[in-house]
Amino acid sequence: MGPLSEEKDPHSWDLCEHHSSRITAPHGWELVRVDRVELDDDDDLLALAEAVGAGGRVTDEVNDEGARDPIDYEPTFDGADPARSNHPVFRMRRVADVRAARRAHLHVVPDADDADASDAREPGQPGE
DSSP states (O other), X not given: OXXXXXXXXXXXXXXXXXXXXXXXXXXXXXXXXXXXXXXXHHHHHHHHHHHHHHTTOSOOOTTOOSSOOTTOOOSSOOTTOTTTOOOHHHHHXXXXXXXHHHHTTXXXXXXXXXXXXXXXXXXXXXXX
């Protein structure tokens, strides 16, 4: 999988190598292929973290029809109780709380070069 585009353009797609080699344009259209996109590694990592953070969520919209929301309100509806109200203000707070709880399992790990440098220090040296 290559880097994802940073710009939202409805007329372009981020495709895997297999599908990008098989796609064709309709008669009279032109297909422009971009082979190299230069992005910083940090941008790729942030895009991946955003994708992981958004994954697994059935709905993000307040008025999504047809799909059961995993953060649904209790069947005993009480408009004044934030825990059981389906009012968008209360529901969005519950969604934000669940997202924050899901992100809690992700941790920042040090770069391998940084870890090697800290292992090379002698005991009693600053930085421990």
